[in-house]
Amino acid sequence: MFTDEALDSVSVRSLWRKSQQSEQESRDCQTRAVHSAEAGIQTVFTTLSCTQTEPQDQATEQLLKQNHNEPEPLGLKDFLQRVEEAVIRELVRNARSHAFDGFQVNWGDRSQLVSCLHCLQHPISQERGLHVTSVSWSCTGSVIACAYGRIDDGNWSTERSYVCMWNLDRRGLSPSQADLVIDVPTAVTALCCHPSQPALIAGGLYSGEVVVWDTSRTQDPVLALTGMSADSHREPVYQVAWLPLQKKGEFGVLSASSGGRVLVWMVDSDQGRFILNAAYALVQQQVSHSSSVSLKARGSSTVGITSLALSPWDSDTFLVGSEGGLLLRCSFSSKVPAAAPSEGQSVTLRAPAVFSFRPHSGPIHSIHCSPFHRNLFVSAGTDGLAHLHSLLQANPLLSLRVSDSYVFQVQWSPTRPLVFAAATGQGEVQIFDLGHRSLRPAATIEQRGAGQAASCLSFNCQNPHLLAVGNTDGTVGVWQLSADLTEQSPRESSQLEQIAHQVAE
Template sequence: MFQDNESDLSVFWDSNWKTSTVKNYASTQTSEILTNEAETQSHHLQDFACQCAIQKEAAVVHVDEKEVPGLCEFLQRVEPKITACLKENLTSHAFDGYEVLWEDQCDSAHCIYTLTDPGTDGLQCTDVSWSSSGAMLVASYGRHDHENWCTHKGLVCMWNLSSGKLTADKADSAVDVDNCVMCVACYPSEAGVIAGGTFSGEVKVWHFAGNSKWVVVSSSAEVNAHKEPVTSIRWLSSSQPVADNNQLVSLASDGCVILWKIDLQAKKVEIVRQFTLHVPGKRVLTDITGSYGGTCLTFPYQDNNTFVAGCETGSLFKCSLHVSGEKTLTQSPVTFSFQPHNGPVYDVQCSPYHRNLFLSCGTNSTCQLYSLIESQPLLSLTPSYGYLFSASWSPSRPCVFAVGSQQGYVLVYDLAENMVNPVIKLASDNKKLAAVYCVKFNRSRPHILASGDEHGIVRVWHVSSKLALQQTNELEVVNTIAEP
């Protein structure tokens, strides 16, 4: 039936189920968009001028040619030249970046006050602090060389440097304490309120109420307060006047960090939160076994949540007052660890010009610059003057800071000029230099620096204008150092 056929005939079968496809074409478009144009304008404006009073004729200077011969001729001759110079100055950039110095230049640093008090005999100056106005200097007195229980009487002295009645060998006001005062801090926005920490672990707040009356608030009634010497105390930054909800943070050598609420009206303190310094994840017993003994703490500029703590072991921790987790006495505030010092850390200070930069110093005779986001130090300085006990940033120069040394020198660094050696060394005139335990720049008067030593002597220094006045592009130097 099926075979090859060479015939040209073709056979087709039409489908009995498939029909032809019918196609239709159509088109459409949207309706025409109608637009209208219109113009309008605001109310008609009219300029006018007025003055409060008719200008008095006396305001015009009349020159009597007979009294000053040749003056009018001179003014007419030089006026076109002066006018031309003034017009040229309007477009000149010759004085861009120039800052007028309203104070007299001072090229050297020198001691302007040497302050003592009869009640400080046998005591060491453990800390200094400036009032919010910069006029009052507060110093705490105790001893760092305890071998057993403290049997000394502590003292807090105050000198008003602006009173005009300053007595160098007697404090303007003094408060006796039943044991050594290890640290002190003035309220950041109001004079007359001072916080201090004692060797027995007490946190005290003195409020000057007038008529030479001091109101004392103490933490002695708190069961869970510090059991070891308070090594550092800081008010949480505030621009508000003293109120009933002031807060401060204290750190002690028992490794305990406490956030306090101060009620000056009720004369009481209350624990808000409490932490123990230790590395998270490690077991810590209720007797704080395994914790780190705290020596110092500092808060970054305008940050009341994050702080840096230094320890007796040389450890440096970045901490937070609002860590998550169960609130217990052994809760750790540590969120980050930095490369430690080879020995106890005595002081840490955050830069007032860079949010991540902070300074540390300790018994390894090294001053180190860190960033809050880097574990390794950015810069290490070894001045070779023994232990470094204290540090303070200049409030006006981002590159300037001072450190107190064991050999009795206050070393002032200027990183914009020298990143290795201090630019000046401040020392007393005594043949036997005393270890400088504390240094502090005056925030309101940046050319003023205070220091306290192991002989109980407080010195007020006036640094050179070069170290007090900010230089051009100085912030760029700091940002370059702090870059990760």
């Protein structure tokens, strides 16, 4: 049914291949690089505007349009005319009033008036129960020197004591370890740093000796010592001061004791000794008859000196307070001679008293002259009062009750003409501002130890914000005063002038 059959092949040529082989060409195309960048910007426009109109008051409009010939309605003008005379009278009265003299409005917060910076102490002195009897700032204002002794022992004493110094500007300050300690064979009763040489300190001793220490000498700081001689003091020295001599730049040492003598010494640093230059004695014949009654209790013709102050205005004037309450103005009669007496020549005692003020009712512990007025000084003692005096009047201009106990020292502020401070036996330091109408203290420094007295104080003249206070517990407090107590007000000097011109009752 099926048979093989052979057929011729049929071929079909590819038209696609033929078309591809017929013509071949190569072509290409390229464009330049496309550069792109991005940028942004934003602007904000804000405007705010508003307007408001008020309807015009009809009464005001009518008043403006009113005929000036017509009488004005009753109102403000009539009221001012009625009260004008009374207001002018009160304004004139206020212009003449001194009720607010010295008052300054303080729009800021009132700062703390006093704050304690340091409490310095010498442990050995505290263990022995010694008191701080005197403090003094160096001429640079960075070093405080304090003397140790006793203020409650009236008997002869040979107990050893110390003079300690602290440098408050030193980075490693140790309040319980003094930078320098000087051993003294007897109690130190007075101390005064040199006004221009930081290394020199003058001191008065309970034994009656006067000494000058040179703190730059590490081995033996004693530069000069009076010793016990016929010309030296025989009783405790209660005041020492550096006295400028006629030769510019040189100073002598002024000392006063309870023996009634004031001595002027020249320091011979080469020989290590004092040379007596002048001597003054206060005796009964120099004191007015009304004041001599206070000498009967002493049983002697001498006046025991317990305080002394040099006038910063007159080199010939100094003030003396006695243990009997006498307050005397004295004169050197002439400037201290520049040359010392020859060897072995005795010095004649001079009579310095020239004026007697009304006496205190007890010993005068402190006198200080005002650095802002040549005639004013303040004194204080066992009566607990601070008396403001004028050199031109016998009676005090003002008496302030400072304490119910003793007042051991009083001192004017070096920057505020109306401010002074007083150290009391109750342990407080009262700071008074005479510009206040009230006689109460402007500030009070209260000590930590109960029953301890504030025995001495000293303002820092180089840094008036600092006040040093010595206590009977053996500590020295360094207090910082606020600007209220140190910055002078515009009318303060004129107020002090008014006080000085008052007539004492």
